[in-house]
Amino acid sequence: MKDQTQQLRILVVEDNTGDFVIVQELITEEVENVSIVRANSFKEAAALLVGGMPLFDTILLDLSLPDKNGEALVKDILRHAGEIPVVILTGFENVDFSIRSIGLGVCDYLLKDELTPVILYKSIVYSIERKKASSELKKSEQQYSDLFHLSPQPMWVYDEETLKFLQVNEAMMNLYGYTEEEVMKMTELDIRPAGEREKAAKMLEGLRWSGKQATADLWLHKKKNGEPVYMEVFSTPMLLNGHAVRSVIANDVTEKNQFEHDITKAIIQTQEEERYEIGGELHDNVCQLLATTKLTLGMLKSAFTSDNIKYYDQSIEYIGMALNEIRNLSHRLAPSFFDDLTLKDSFQKMLHDFNVEKKYKIHCHFDLNVNKDNVSHEIQLNIYRILQEQLRNISKYASATEIDVNITASDGKLTMRISDNGVGFDMAQVSNGIGMANMRRRAELFDGKFEVYSVPGEGCTIVVIIGL
Numbered sequence: 001m002k003d004q005t006q007q008l009r010i011l012v013v014e015d016n017t018g019d020f021v022i023v024q025e026l027i028t029e030e031v032e033n034v035s036i037v038r039a040n041s042f043k044e045a046a047a048l049l050v051g052g053m054p055l056f057d058t059i060l061l062d063l064s065l066p067d068k069n070g071e072a073l074v075k076d077i078l079r080h081a082g083e084i085p086v087v088i089l090t091g092f093e094n095v096d097f098s099i100r101s102i103g104l105g106v107c108d109y110l111l112k113d114e115l116t117p118v119i120l121y122k123s124i125v126y127s128i129e130r131k132k133a134s135s136e137l138k139k140s141e142q143q144y145s146d147l148f149h150l151s152p153q154p155m156w157v158y159d160e161e162t163l164k165f166l167q168v169n170e171a172m173m174n175l176y177g178y179t180e181e182e183v184m185k186m187t188e189l190d191i192r193p194a195g196e197r198e199k200a201a202k203m204l205e206g207l208r209w210s211g212k213q214a215t216a217d218l219w220l221h222k223k224k225n226g227e228p229v230y231m232e233v234f235s236t237p238m239l240l241n242g243h244a245v246r247s248v249i250a251n252d253v254t255e256k257n258q259f260e261h262d263i264t265k266a267i268i269q270t271q272e273e274e275r276y277e278i279g280g281e282l283h284d285n286v287c288q289l290l291a292t293t294k295l296t297l298g299m300l301k302s303a304f305t306s307d308n309i310k311y312y313d314q315s316i317e318y319i320g321m322a323l324n325e326i327r328n329l330s331h332r333l334a335p336s337f338f339d340d341l342t343l344k345d346s347f348q349k350m351l352h353d354f355n356v357e358k359k360y361k362i363h364c365h366f367d368l369n370v371n372k373d374n375v376s377h378e379i380q381l382n383i384y385r386i387l388q389e390q391l392r393n394i395s396k397y398a399s400a401t402e403i404d405v406n407i408t409a410s411d412g413k414l415t416m417r418i419s420d421n422g423v424g425f426d427m428a429q430v431s432n433g434i435g436m437a438n439m440r441r442r443a444e445l446f447d448g449k450f451e452v453y454s455v456p457g458e459g460c461t462i463v464v465i466i467g468l
Contacts, residue, residue, distance in 0.1 A: 030121035062090065092111075148167065156250075165187065228254075233248055268445065346384060364406075418462050
């Protein structure tokens with residue numbers, strides 16, 4: 001619904017005509033009574049801002065202009081803008097610069113690719129209101145405090161040593177559902193699910209000693225009512241009254257994560273359906289054709305002479321080899337537990353086929369609690385694929401002689417542990433490879449955990465934990 005209140009006067013400082021048209025359309029979709037003026041350069045913008053009286057309610061600023069850009073542009077625009085709020089619109093994501101821009105006095109920092117009419121309208125309204133409030137303050141510390149409390153994004157400051165919250169803004173309290181009195185008695189770990197606290201404590205401790213100026217991390221948090229929420233967290237160290245603290249800006253990306261999760265799940269499901277179809281065609285059609293060919297050749301055996309019977313025998317042998325290869329391929333494409341075998345049988349068949357040359361000593365323990373009844377087909381298929389992927393990694397890179405596969409189920413969770421005694425690797429260099437990413441993605445489809453443990457010379461262990 002369009003805003004039909006008093007006229008908004010907006011200066012858009014943008015040299016790209018296409019980007020200006022898009023911004024103009026986004027604004028007019030939400031605001032009916034609006035006056036939009038364009039400046040193609042810093043020089044034009046400065047000329048429009050001369051005179052003392054604010055002619056505009058807000059300024060939308062592109063960071064790259066033909067005659068000025070970056071931090072110098074921001075500082076000069078702010079100097080000319082006076083009491084007019086400035087919102088940066090940029091095509092480049094830079095966490096350090098976004099945080100620094102807010103500190104310089106910019107009201108908001110928006111990525112062009114993520115703009116929608118609602119986001120832009122809200123940013124304009126918030127920036128106008130925030131600037132009105134901050135203009136009443138004289139000191140820079142008071143200005144920072146007002147920006148902090150009026151921000152539409154959850155923000156807080158915590159003590160790096162004790163992890164206790166020192167300041168929180170209204171957006172943070174509204175999102176998490178706590179009162180200011182309640183949150184002031186809490187620490188950073190209290191907004192984490194119980195299973196994430198140990199990991200978070202180690203990360204926050206490492207962050208404290210690393211002295212990193214800015215970090216961007218994705219974390220699972222929880223609200224007061226227990227509802228999970230995925231937060232994209234940006235933090236930077238500060239000194240408050242001579243004490244080391246860390247300032248945090250957080251974005252709620254739960255819906256975005258769920259959307260990406262649904263897309264990934266749909267893609268994997270489509271891939272599995274296609275694999276299953278191909279596997280079925282190979283098994284039911286190609287294998288039948290080869291089997292029929294083998295029978296037909298058998299009917300001709302009596303027609304062969306002793307001189308060329310060897311070619312017949314060789315042809316029969318090749319057809320048999322082709323049948324075995326196609327059957328194995330079809331089973332890898334379409335795991336047979338979808339039809340008549342249990343997950344345990346399918347795992348054992350995979351391990352048998354993988355170790356047909358007896359290169360490895362394989363131990364496989366399958367908990368009696370793991371069966372078809374309490375593990376969905378989707379979970380079965382994905383842990384099957386994870387094992388398949390890890391066996392491929394072991395074969396290609398590990399130089400291992402022993403493999404242990406352990407699958408257990410307890411307390412509503414399925415755990416699969418795959419270990420080898422191979423050469424291992426440096427996790428900092430290899431853990432983000434495509435194979436690892438694929439396995440991690442499959443585990444996370446079911447809100448599961450995927451963990452990797454490896455040291456050069458000491459083999460590798462992966463652990464997958466999925467809720468049933």
